[in-house]
Each structure stands twice: as C-alpha cells, then as structure tokens.
Amino acid sequence: MPINNRAVLIVSGGMDSCVLAHYYAAAGFHLHLLSFDYGQKHVKELDYAERYIADLRARYSQLEIVHDTIDLPIAQLLTNSDSALINPERQMPHGHYTDDSMKATVVPYRNPNMLLQAATVAWNEHASVVAYAAHQGDYSQYPDCREEFVDAFNNLLAVAMEGQTIKVESPFMRFTKAQIARLGSNLHVPFEHTWSCYEGGSSGLDDRHCGICGTCVERYEAFKEAGVPDPTVYANDPEQYLHIPGRADA
Structure with missing residues (x-):
C-alpha cells in the first residue's frame, strides 16, 4: 500500500519548483525530487536545483529528501x-x-515524459503522490500544464496498472505566479538559489538572468505584483516588456 507521507516531485531549478518542494516538505512529506536533463539550453538550472535542495535538506533535516537528475533523450x-x-x-x-511568440518554447510531450518517469519511481517506492x-x-502556452491534461494523465495511470493508486497533483494549478511568490515568501524559500532564465547564462551573462526572455519577464512581474523582494540580477530591464501584449523581439 502507498505510504501517504511520501511524494515524488518533478523539480527544475525555477522558483515554482522550489516553492513546490518547500510546500510538500512543510506538510511533512518525505521527498524524492526528480530533475531532468532533456537537452534544454538552460541546463544551468540544474545547478540551482542542487543549491535550493541543499537548503531544503538543512531546514527539514527530519525528513528523507532524495534528489536525482535523470537524462531524458527528448532533444x-x-x-x-x-x-x-x-x-x-x-x-x-x-x-x-x-506573447504568441513564446509558443516557440514549447517542448512536445515534455511533461508526460517526466511524469511517467516520476510515476514509475513512485510505484517502486510505494509513494502515493507525484506532483509538479x-x-x-x-x-x-503549454498544453501539458493544463487541468485537463492532469486529469487525462491520471486516467492513463489508472488504466496502465490495475489497482493504480498513484495520483498526479498540481497544487498551484489555479495560482498566479505572484501567488506562488507570496507563498514562497511565507515559507521562507531561498529564491536567490533559483534560476528561471531560458538563456541559461549564455552569451556572457554568467549568473545574471537575461531579463528579456519570457520566463525572466514573468519572474520579475511575479515578484513585483506579490510585493516580494526580488533577489535576481538581470542583465536587461524586464520592465520594458510588462503589460505590452503581443510585443516580441524575435
């Protein structure tokens, strides 16, 4: 039977994943955190995942917190x-x-691939929850981040294994990014140890976010709307892209 206080979480290096991990840890779940190298340009995010997970382990030392990075050959x-x-x-x-131009960042079947790996791990460990x-x-922008997808994937899991009791959860599905930032602030999440930028530190940016890709603008906007201090160093000012529907440089 599943152990109700064990969860398998899909985590990137981003602020949403960091808040997700703290959310389940604060609820008392033992965690198996899974990150994925799927050929993404911003693979730098995986280094940041290690950083905030180290902080998570120190803060919730009473919990078992395991982290693995899986190579997924999507690219x-x-x-x-x-x-x-x-x-x-x-x-x-x-x-x-x-912006419509952000559809260029869709990676076909990324989340179904990741969730299937996570469900397999959950089955092996008798965990009841998989979350992202x-x-x-x-x-x-992303079809595999919608509620109907989560419902369909849970149906798939139920059909794929007789007696299936693993459930995919997406607790932030109805949250705005600003609400996630506010929740993270309440949980004392180390946002300085997270990475969002799709440019991934390329083009001489080092540890600065580019400030002009969609995730940088969204990150900046979320902190601003939430009234939460933004620890991010941006190479360019994201303010220029706020509330300008349809504007894009590429």
Whole structure:
C-alpha cells in the first residue's frame, strides 16, 4: 500500500519548483525530487536545483529528501524540433510570457515524459503522490500544464496498472505566479538559489538572468505584483516588456 507521507516531485531549478518542494516538505512529506536533463539550453538550472535542495535538506533535516537528475533523450528524439528550448539554431523569443511568440518554447510531450518517469519511481517506492508545479500562467502556452491534461494523465495511470493508486497533483494549478511568490515568501524559500532564465547564462551573462526572455519577464512581474523582494540580477530591464501584449523581439 502507498505510504501517504511520501511524494515524488518533478523539480527544475525555477522558483515554482522550489516553492513546490518547500510546500510538500512543510506538510511533512518525505521527498524524492526528480530533475531532468532533456537537452534544454538552460541546463544551468540544474545547478540551482542542487543549491535550493541543499537548503531544503538543512531546514527539514527530519525528513528523507532524495534528489536525482535523470537524462531524458527528448532533444535527441526531436532532432528537427522548432522549439527554442532544445534547438540550438532557434533564437529565444523575447517579450512577455503571454506573447504568441513564446509558443516557440514549447517542448512536445515534455511533461508526460517526466511524469511517467516520476510515476514509475513512485510505484517502486510505494509513494502515493507525484506532483509538479504547473500554474495558471502556463495555460496559454503549454498544453501539458493544463487541468485537463492532469486529469487525462491520471486516467492513463489508472488504466496502465490495475489497482493504480498513484495520483498526479498540481497544487498551484489555479495560482498566479505572484501567488506562488507570496507563498514562497511565507515559507521562507531561498529564491536567490533559483534560476528561471531560458538563456541559461549564455552569451556572457554568467549568473545574471537575461531579463528579456519570457520566463525572466514573468519572474520579475511575479515578484513585483506579490510585493516580494526580488533577489535576481538581470542583465536587461524586464520592465520594458510588462503589460505590452503581443510585443516580441524575435
């Protein structure tokens, strides 16, 4: 039978994943955190995941917190993809997260691939919960971050294994990014140890976020709307892309 206080979480290096991990740890769950190297340009995020997970372990030392990074060959399977996240020849679009140009950052079947790995781990460990940090702001761009996808995936799990009792949860599905930032602040999340930028520290940016890709603008906007201090160093001012629907440089 599943152990009700054990969860398998899909985590990137981003602020949403960091808040997700703290959310379940604060609820008393033992955690197996899974990160994925799927050929993303911003693979730098995985280093930041290690940073905030180290902080999480120190804070919740009474819990078992395991972290693994899994190689997922999505980029190898999508050799002709037009996704700017995995195609080195495709320029990253700049602008607000809701711009149509941001559809270029969609990676086909990314979340189903990750969730299936997580469900397999959960089955092996008799965990009852698999979770990821999809939120309201993802709806417009990413089909596999929508509520109907989560419902369909849970149906798939139920059919795939007789007696299936693992459930995929997305507790932030109806949250805005600002609400996640506010929750993270209440949980004393170390936002300085998170990475959002799709440019991934390339082009001489080092540890500065570019400030002009969709995730940088969304991150900046979330902290601003939440009234939470933003520890991020931006190479460019994200303010120029706030509340300008349809504007993009690429």
